[in-house]
Amino acid sequence: MIEASAKGVLAACDERDISIGECTLREECERSGKSRERLLARMEEMLFAMRASVRPGLSEPLRSTSGLTGGDAFRYHRYCQDGEPLCGPVIASAAAMALSVSEYNAAMGRIVACPTAGSCGIVPAALLSVGEQRGKSDGELVMALFTASGVGELIAQNATIAGAQGGCQAECGSASAMAAAALVELMGGSPRQAFHAAAMSIKTVLGLVCDPVGGLVEIPCIKRNASGVANAILCADLALGGVESYIPFDDTVSAMDKVGRAMPAALRETALGGLAATEAGQRLAQKIKK
């Protein structure tokens, strides 16, 4: 991203009266030297790959490669179809999709890292579930992916998107912020509202640690993808309803960076702290070693 901050992106959006997605696309043309058509086509491939990664876990119970987890996306999806989930149809279907993509990842399925493999369920689930329920076209979803990417680039440039550096706030937190902003623009909200949604999503998971049981991308990663997409939809809704973040996006990202740096190594993907270090976590880790 050529612009270094949300402030800069907003100024560029205001000046040309465009969305964050459009601004990101134009900057990428300039940065990479590739044509607009080529970049749009490439992003459409990402959308198709995301859509293909949602289905397997919903249509049958998947089992992870380690044998540790699986089947929850199928279970929850069936419950949603049979009854009336408390979350309501949008969040419930998004949560089922997020579980599904994450389970597919753990089962060595083909996914799109977004921004990472550990957080790969959040953005696809947000866009595909809202897209389906609100009748959005693939063209609109592709532009929303550019919005998501623009927000992700700002986080990567000013903090980190790696769990080993910044904890889960950097992976699932970043994905939530990307998804929230993308949903706001998909639903016709302004760039300002999109950054408020992104800021609020990060604020709710600031300090979240990365503590995978046995070092594998399963426990608690898969369920954090489900809560991550619920968080994104809620924050997008708040922003669309006119709620603003008192702490602006750029400051939130800077806080995330500092919190990540202050985090002990045990809580940054080493499987030495948090849930990984609990009695149950240790027992599960032992089980897969056999």
Added chain:
Amino acid sequence: MGDYGVFDIIGPVMVGPSSSHTAGAARLGEMARSLCGGKISEVTFELHGSFAQTYQGHGTDKALLAGIIGLRPADERLPRSFELADQLGLRYRFVPADLGSVHPNTVRFLIVTEAGEHYSITGSSVGGGNVVITDINGIPVSFTGESPIIVTRHKDTPGVISNITALLYNERVNIGNMRVNRHKTSGTADMYLELDKEIDPSVLEKIRALPDMENVLELRCQPDEF
């Protein structure tokens, strides 16, 4: 602050579950295959650190082998690489090892080609699917896939290096980085060259045909995904 592009954030399309333990491992396998010229009959994978600890759960073993048989990190056949390698008659084994003070996600490939040549290639998966080859047959290198490299083994005698660089100069290929290691006992030396652009296969053949050359390896960049 790094410079990130759109597809550094959304993408790559990959077979899960981990960009470093699966996608990166597949790329390392792919690079090792390409260095040996692709015709491999036997591989021992020495797994170090986190690769040794969690390779089965992350499918690191399947990914490394997939790369060795020529599958890309997004190939959906990657989880079936054992079966595919068996069909090809490839012999392989995975051994946990201590490779010293290297990156926690490191593997050493001990390869025997169909022609009976032996290769030892070490590489690390350094995060987000990015990888670096750090050692080829005992020569310290730093190949990330961004610039092509040439590795030569030749007689340790005056003129060899200037012959090679002259050939590259004729093709107007700039050298970005070079390193020479001599082996006093065998009277040979190794040279590692990082180039600004890929060279034509005919130039590589000319280098191979130079006097006092024993062996020339080449690693090209990964094809751009789009």
